[in-house]
Amino acid sequence: METVPFWFACAGLLAFLVSVTLRTMMWLRMPIHVRWELYPVAHEGKRASYGGSYLEESEWWKKPREFSIWGEIRVMVPEILFLVALREHNRKLWYRSFPFHFGLYLITAGTVLMGGFALMGSQWESAEGFAGVLRMGIIVFGLAGLVLGLLGAAGLLHRRMTAPELKDFSAPADLFNLAVFVAVFSVALSGIVLLGVVEFFASLTGLIGQIVKLPFGHAEAQVPGIVGLSVVLMSLLLAYIPLTHMSHFIGKYFAYHSVRWNDAPNLKGSKQEKVIQEALGQPVSWSASHIAGDGKKNWVDVATTMPGEIKDR
Amino acid sequence: MFADFSRGDDCLFEINQKDQQPLPPPFDDIDEEPLFRRLTEEAKKKYVLLDDTIAVNIPKPETQEEEAQLVNSFLSGLRRLVSREDNWTFLEPLMISLEHCAKCQTCSEGCHIYEESGRHPYYRPSYRSEILRRIYFKYLKNSSTWVHGDIELNWKTVARLIELSYRCNLCRRCAQSCPIGVDNALLAREIRKVASQEMGIVPKELHDSGSMLQLKVGSSTGMNAIVARDNVEFIDEDTTDRTGIAVETPWDKEGADILLIHNAGEIMAWPENPGGFALLFSAAGLSWTMSSDLAAYDGINYGVWYDDFQFARTALLHLEAARKLKVKKIVIGECGHAHKALSVIADKVVTGDLNIPRESGINVLRDIVREGRVKFDKSRNDFPVTLHDPCNLVRLMGIVSPQREIIEAIVPKERFREMEPHGVENYCCGGGSGFAIMSGHNFAHWRHHVSGRRKLRQVLEAFQGEVMDMEHPKYVCAPCSNCKGQLRDIIAYYDAWERAGIYYGGLVELMVNAMVDAQPGYIDWEWH
Ligand code: SF4
Ligand code: SF4
Numbered sequence: 001m002e003t004v005p006f007w008f009a010c011a012g013l014l015a016f017l018v019s020v021t022l023r024t025m026m027w028l029r030m031p032i033h034v035r036w037e038l039y040p041v042a043h044e045g046k047r048a049s050y051g052g053s054y055l056e057e058s059e060w061w062k063k064p065r066e067f068s069i070w071g072e073i074r075v076m077v078p079e080i081l082f083l084v085a086l087r088e089h090n091r092k093l094w095y096r097s098f099p100f101h102f103g104l105y106l107i108t109a110g111t112v113l114m115g116g117f118a119l120m121g122s123q124w125e126s127a128e129g130f131a132g133v134l135r136m137g138i139i140v141f142g143l144a145g146l147v148l149g150l151l152g153a154a155g156l157l158h159r160r161m162t163a164p165e166l167k168d169f170s171a172p173a174d175l176f177n178l179a180v181f182v183a184v185f186s187v188a189l190s191g192i193v194l195l196g197v198v199e200f201f202a203s204l205t206g207l208i209g210q211i212v213k214l215p216f217g218h219a220e221a222q223v224p225g226i227v228g229l230s231v232v233l234m235s236l237l238l239a240y241i242p243l244t245h246m247s248h249f250i251g252k253y254f255a256y257h258s259v260r261w262n263d264a265p266n267l268k269g270s271k272q273e274k275v276i277q278e279a280l281g282q283p284v285s286w287s288a289s290h291i292a293g294d295g296k297k298n299w300v301d302v303a304t305t306m307p308g309e310i311k312d313r
Numbered sequence: 314m315f316a317d318f319s320r321g322d323d324c325l326f327e328i329n330q331k332d333q334q335p336l337p338p339p340f341d342d343i344d345e346e347p348l349f350r351r352l353t354e355e356a357k358k359k360y361v362l363l364d365d366t367i368a369v370n371i372p373k374p375e376t377q378e379e380e381a382q383l384v385n386s387f388l389s390g391l392r393r394l395v396s397r398e399d400n401w402t403f404l405e406p407l408m409i410s411l412e413h414c415a416k417c418q419t420c421s422e423g424c425h426i427y428e429e430s431g432r433h434p435y436y437r438p439s440y441r442s443e444i445l446r447r448i449y450f451k452y453l454k455n456s457s458t459w460v461h462g463d464i465e466l467n468w469k470t471v472a473r474l475i476e477l478s479y480r481c482n483l484c485r486r487c488a489q490s491c492p493i494g495v496d497n498a499l500l501a502r503e504i505r506k507v508a509s510q511e512m513g514i515v516p517k518e519l520h521d522s523g524s525m526l527q528l529k530v531g532s533s534t535g536m537n538a539i540v541a542r543d544n545v546e547f548i549d550e551d552t553t554d555r556t557g558i559a560v561e562t563p564w565d566k567e568g569a570d571i572l573l574i575h576n577a578g579e580i581m582a583w584p585e586n587p588g589g590f591a592l593l594f595s596a597a598g599l600s601w602t603m604s605s606d607l608a609a610y611d612g613i614n615y616g617v618w619y620d621d622f623q624f625a626r627t628a629l630l631h632l633e634a635a636r637k638l639k640v641k642k643i644v645i646g647e648c649g650h651a652h653k654a655l656s657v658i659a660d661k662v663v664t665g666d667l668n669i670p671r672e673s674g675i676n677v678l679r680d681i682v683r684e685g686r687v688k689f690d691k692s693r694n695d696f697p698v699t700l701h702d703p704c705n706l707v708r709l710m711g712i713v714s715p716q717r718e719i720i721e722a723i724v725p726k727e728r729f730r731e732m733e734p735h736g737v738e739n740y741c742c743g744g745g746s747g748f749a750i751m752s753g754h755n756f757a758h759w760r761h762h763v764s765g766r767r768k769l770r771q772v773l774e775a776f777q778g779e780v781m782d783m784e785h786p787k788y789v790c791a792p793c794s795n796c797k798g799q800l801r802d803i804i805a806y807y808d809a810w811e812r813a814g815i816y817y818g819g820l821v822e823l824m825v826n827a828m829v830d831a832q833p834g835y836i837d838w839e840w841h
Contacts, residue, residue: 030405031397034661036499038488039711039737051737053711055656058676059642089490090419097417165434168314169416169443171462244460248493251413255494259406263711266660266668273664280662282398284622287389288513290525291622293399303625303662306528 005228005235009211012235019242020250027254032275037263042075043068044263053263061267072261081105096159100152100181106145111208113137114201118209124202139201146188153181177244184233191226203227314434318444318473319465322373324352324362325435325473328762332431336766337773339781339813347806349762350755361472364435366759368479368751369508369516371472380468383512387471390511391453394503402621402661407503410495411446414439420487420497425740425767426480436763438487438497441477444470445500475514478504482745482764483618484704489738502746505619515619518751523615524623528630532577532611533750541610544580545587545603552588556831562591565638566602572640573601573674574631574655576648576794577611579819583797585835586647589821593678596830597686602638609634612651613794617658618747628659632667642670644677647819649703649793650745657710673706675792678824679715682722688829694724696786698823699732699775701768701800702739703793713737716792716820723827732771740767742791744799760799761806769803772815781813786838789817810840 040051045066047053054060078084083101087094113134117124122131157178160166192200203223223231241247266272280300284293292307317325328349335343352365361371374380393399394407420438421427427436434440443462448470450461464470481501488496508514517523527533532541545562552560563569573594579586594601603610608630616624632655635643645652656671681687700720706712713736720729732739742749743765748756776787791797800817809815816838826835 027405027409030408031401032661033405034402035657036403036406036496037657037709037711038485038496039708039713041711044711047711047714050713051707051711052713055673055710056676056712056715058680059670059672061670083492085490086417086419086492089422089492090417093417093419165418165421165437166416168434169418169439169462171458171460173457173460174416245413245415248413248415251409252493254405255409255413255496259409259496260488260494266663268665268668272661273668276661277664279401280664282401285399286393286510286622287386288510290513290520291510299625302622303629306626 003222005223005231006207006210008232008235009207010214012238013211015239016242019239019247023242023247023250027250027258030254030258032272032279033259035262036259038260041261041263042072043261045071048075061265065265076256093156093159096152096155098152099148100156103145103147103149103152103185106141107149108145110138110141110145110201113141114205114208115212117205118212124205135205138205139197142201142204143192143197146185146192150182150185150189153178153185157182173244177246180237180240184230184237187226187233188230191224191230194226195224199224200227204231207231314440315444315447315462315464319467319470321469322362324357324364326433327351327365328430328433328759330762332433333429333762333766334431336770337777340769340773340807340809347761350758352754356754361469361476363473363476364480366756367476367754368748368756369476369514370753371475371514374468383468383471384466386512387507388452388466390507391449393511394507395449395453400506400621403499403503406496406499410442410497410500411449413493414442414446414495415493416443417492420491420495423487423490425484425486425743426482426764429766429770430763435477436480438481439495441474441481441504442495442497442500444474444477445504448474474504475508475512478502478508479516479746479748479751482704482741482743482748484741484745485708486704486738486740489708502619506621509620510622516747516751516753518753519615519619519747520623523613523747523750524620524627527608527611527613527615528623528626531607531609533613533615534577534581534611536577536580536611538605538607538610541577541580542605544584545591548580548584548588549591551584552592555585555588555835556592556825556828558592558596558831560588560591560595562587563602564605567638568640569600569602569638570641571599571601571644571677572609572635572638572642573603573644573646574609574612574651575603575646576613576651578613578794578798579646579648582801583794583819585822585825586794586819589819589825589835590646590674592825592828592831593681593687593821596828597681599677601644602640604634604638606630606634606637612645612648612655614651614654615747617650617654624654624658625662628655628662629667631655632659632663632669635669636666640669642672644672644674646674647792647794647821649705650795652712653705653709673710673712673715675706675712675715675719675820678821679718682719682824687824689723689824689827690829691723691725691827693827693833694788694823695728696788697776697779698724698729698788698790699772700729700735701732701742701772701789701791701793701796702735702737703791703796704739704741704745706793707739708737711737719820719824720790723824730775732775740771742768742793742796742799743803744795749795749798749802757802757806761803765799765803768800769807769809772809773813776813776815779814783811783814786814786816788823788836789815790820790823791817792820805840816840
């Protein structure tokens with residue numbers, strides 16, 4: 001019975017990793033698509049500041065393309081950490097969404113620190129030096145993360161239930177998901193209130209330590225009931241997130257890198273040309289009369305003829 | 314509001330002018346604005362109704378079979394839309410946008426149609442997307458409505474959704490503000506694709522008298538090659554008369570460096586634009602030609618707004634003409650959607666020797682200025698000028714600075730003022746995605762009162778502080794044929810030339826007007 005939280009945590013983490021991997025692979029396996037970039041494109045170097053592109057260059061195809069990875073990082077990091085687009089365009093929601101997301105990041109960071117602390121082999125009570133800093137980090141990140149997460153989730157839930165433009169568009173699951181976050185964070189915070197913040201994170205660190213050491217030994221984690229309950233709930237949540245639209249943290253990467261910022265030109269003789277040729281060889285079955293796809297004609301056939309009206313050109 | 318969408322026979326809502334924000338002076342009295350013309354009773358009886366206007370003309374089904382046909386063909390189109398073979402062109406962006414909306418409504422604040430309608434909830438960018446999303450999850454994926462929300466799918470839902478996909482300019486301003494990267498414009502276009510590619514439902518201006526006419530005759534204007542050449546010859550003569558410089562457009566010149574493709578609407582409606590190009594290209598000593606091959610003298614490609622196959626067919630004709638003439642590159646005249654179609658979207662559709670480089674005409678004009686190949690005298694453009702950024706050219710292609718560099722060289726600094734916002738954050742003219750050429754029923758009124766209102770507001774704001782009358786002419790520079798069409802219509806509708814001295818035109822006109830070697834007065838300030 002004592003090891004239930006431990007196994008839940010292992011299973012939750014595993015389920016999360018498997019789902020995230022599968023979902024990432026799904027996006028990676030998507031066929032090539034036509035260009036649909038949207039400016040500003042962050043890797044355009046100096047031009048990115050006003051939204052310009054290499055297409056502003058005369059005879060751009062004869063010149064080397066500037067690709068600033070630093071430009072991407074400069075946009076991506078603040079976007080991920082501070083939700084810049086939301087802050088700029090929807091401040092009311094940002095006040096709720098930012099603490100929610102930042103809380104999640106802090107909880108994740110705190111958990112990583114717990115793993116690191118355990119791997120160092122330090123004892124919670126006697127940790128000194130770097131281990132002492134980690135211990136402090138665990139407490140601060142963990143506590144701040146839970147508080148911010150709870151405030152954000154509750155704020156989002158309240159707004160979603162009251163603002164007509166959000167309420168009208170919400171499915172029951174959207175409310176349920178936020179309510180689950182509120183519940184899970186509340187349970188964890190009540191654990192902190194009941195046990196004291198140090199004791200709570202000490203036992204949690206012990207349990208996380210068992211997980212990271214799992215490849216090297218067996219599990220013996222025993223934690224107080226309230227910590228166990230928090231761990232079970234968090235683990236269920238972890239497994240659940242990628243199954244919902246909250247997997248947008250994966251989709252967003254592809255939205256930016258594969259669509260918005262994907263301005264790679266198809267140069268003559270490039271690898272891309274081969275992929276495009278294959279795509280153009282696929283069958284078409286759209287059935288409007290000006291296409292008359294029959295599942296046999298391919299894209300090239302359809303694009304170079306007009307059923308009945310214009311003969312083969 | 315999702316349940317209502319599938320119910321009732323009437324319009325779901327009407328535009329109430331009282332809900333709209335007044336325009337800046339001298340149009341700030343909303344009671345003095347022209348009245349929005351309502352749909353006729355006859356139209357209301359005959360066609361599927363969504364709001365106060367009709368773009369697509371879907372007849373109300375008369376039998377249950379017809380009703381079922383609408384639903385079934387929509388669903389079969391939706392199946393093809395999510396298939397790797399039938400929709401490889403857009404599958405990934407489509408699925409990202411279908412699966413990841415957080416329903417936060419941030420996109421609404423970016424949309425001029427939503428805002429200028431008086432913030433009508435049915436015009437939220439995410440509303441039509443959410444209907445499509447709910448249909449997809451409920452009827453294709455059999456997912457729980459508890460998770461994805463409910464929608465009833467009947468012929469009204471289908472027909473209204475198609476109609477609603479034509480209440481979006483596809484300007485993608487909303488996509489810029491989405492914190493996740495969801496693209497409601499893309500979803501609107503995908504709905505249009507299902508309607509066209511599977512159901513054969515498209516506004517006739519875009520298909521029958523648009524892309525089809527271009528593929529059959531050579532141009533959506535109806536001009537065949539002989540007529541186009543005659544007209545251009547006439548334009549050359551006129552340009553020669555007006556500027557005092559002999560101009561002759563070369564046709565079908567094999568081995569020229571440049572194949573220049575205009576939107577043929579310019580030849581018909583704004584001849585001073587192709588005339589200006591011919592003059593500047595010749596004066597700069599460029600090696601160039603136009604082509605009289607099928608569709609190659611008309612750069613329009615309406616497929617970008619509704620149909621991937623019509624798009625590909627047209628783009629291939631353009632490229633084929635360039636291959637035949639063995640030119641080094643295609644240069645695209647002042648037409649935003651032609652730019653995006655041929656430069657960006659066609660990029661992933663052509664291979665081998667059809668993969669001929671394409672470049673913006675604005676770059677070429679910028680190089681003419683930069684290299685000093687033609688001399689300009691700014692003082693000839695001594696009037697207030699503002700610049701409209703066509704979405705296709707700017708937000709969707711990143712061509713932002715060349716037009717500004719040109720303006721800096723040909724307009725006195727103190728006479729130029731940017732619209733706010735501008736560049737990649739610009740607002741659509743209101744004619745985007747085909748609207749500029751659509752005027753059935755009272756659709757033009759909808760364009761003027763709703764989709765084009767933000768641009769008129771921006772133009773008026775840009776010129777505040779100037780004397781607003783015809784004696785003090787002001788120039789809205791719009792380097793795009795469709796945008797010019799929309800600006801022409803809205804300026805005429807609000808009488809903004811007579812009441813505020815607001816005139817419009819392209820970029821080359823402004824250049825030729827400042828050309829030292831040309832006789833002054835290329836811009837004639839005559840309302841045509
Ligand atoms: S499209 Fe983007 S901005 Fe609009 S509601 Fe969805 S997530 Fe929010
Ligand atoms: S693409 Fe433009 S017109 Fe369409 S919903 Fe978005 S902002 Fe509005």
